[in-house]
Amino acid sequence: MGVKIEKECLACLQKQCEQIMELTSQPQEIKKRAKKAIESLTQALPNKNLPPPKIAIDVYEKITSITSINDIYQPIKTLCIQKARDIVDDLLSKKSPLTKPEDELEWALKVSALGNIIDYGSATKFDIKNELFDTSKMDFAIFDLMNFYKKLQDCRTLLYFGDNAGENIFDEVLISTIKYIFPNIKITYFTRGAPIINDITLGDLNSHLECQKIFKLCEVKDSGVKSPGFIYEDANASTQKLFDTADIILAKGMGNFECLENIPDSRIFLLFKIKCDVVANHLKIPLGKMMFRQNI
Numbered sequence: 001m002g003v004k005i006e007k008e009c010l011a012c013l014q015k016q017c018e019q020i021m022e023l024t025s026q027p028q029e030i031k032k033r034a035k036k037a038i039e040s041l042t043q044a045l046p047n048k049n050l051p052p053p054k055i056a057i058d059v060y061e062k063i064t065s066i067t068s069i070n071d072i073y074q075p076i077k078t079l080c081i082q083k084a085r086d087i088v089d090d091l092l093s094k095k096s097p098l099t100k101p102e103d104e105l106e107w108a109l110k111v112s113a114l115g116n117i118i119d120y121g122s123a124t125k126f127d128i129k130n131e132l133f134d135t136s137k138m139d140f141a142i143f144d145l146m147n148f149y150k151k152l153q154d155c156r157t158l159l160y161f162g163d164n165a166g167e168n169i170f171d172e173v174l175i176s177t178i179k180y181i182f183p184n185i186k187i188t189y190f191t192r193g194a195p196i197i198n199d200i201t202l203g204d205l206n207s208h209l210e211c212q213k214i215f216k217l218c219e220v221k222d223s224g225v226k227s228p229g230f231i232y233e234d235a236n237a238s239t240q241k242l243f244d245t246a247d248i249i250l251a252k253g254m255g256n257f258e259c260l261e262n263i264p265d266s267r268i269f270l271l272f273k274i275k276c277d278v279v280a281n282h283l284k285i286p287l288g289k290m291m292f293r294q295n296i
Contacts, residue, residue, distance in 0.1 A: 002262030053229030071195035080166030108177035115170025163253030229255030
């Protein structure tokens with residue numbers, strides 16, 4: 001059984017609302033209205049048998065309605081993208097040559113996972129300006145590298161579901177590495193279907209010069225999904241068709257984990273950091289651990 005909404009999830013959404021009100025210096029009256037509206041929304045939730053990212057749609061639509069700002073995290077996303085480009089360029093400049101393809105793949109997976117540290121929507125407080133990005137400090141509870149490598153050897157099509165703004169820059173490293181080792185694999189990178197929290201959208205990629213490389217590496221599409229996690233039923237028809245026929249599906253971030261974990265499928269690989277107690281307790285793995293898990 002997959003992750004379901006707990007009372008901690010509702011408290012987390014309320015905290016997110018309060019944090020973004022502060023980060024964007026909203027007037028006191030807007031803060032009060034938003035807090036009251038989100039509390040009412042979460043308390044009146046009719047169905048708690050849902051993955052937590054599903055309820056975030058209503059929460060952020062309410063924030064948009066109250067503030068009249070369609071993408072309230074936009075300045076934060078721009079900062080994350082700019083900072084991520086500097087971090088990744090520095091990581092690439094310091095990279096030592098590796099001789100085995102599986103070693104190259106391991107390094108690239110860890111760089112991609114490093115990008116999942118970026119998150120203004122988790123239960124833990126985050127500020128990209130004060131965060132350390134060091135692959136040597138990463139602690140994986142599960143790392144299904146060889147299963148992934150074996151799958152890639154027979155792969156023709158790979159879907160890559162992105163997560164946060166800025167994290168996409170780290171994803172470029174993994175995509176380019178896969179293309180270098182397996183040049184015939186067709187990769188499609190998916191963004192969120194609409195602005196929500198600090199997640200990456202197609203509009204973000206198109207509007208930032210720092211993000212243009214990904215368009216040269218692979219095809220990029222909007223999944224049609226508005227929640228901060230891939231929900232198959234909410235995806236557009238073209239995304240569902242690609243999902244059904246892909247040889248490998250790589251999904252980044254805890255939200256995608258929460259929405260896909262209950263689909264046992266050897267094609268699905270989940271790459272994320274455990275950022276909240278609900279997921280840690282569900283997996284029985286400590287908070288803060290990294291995960292690269294085949295979904296079987």
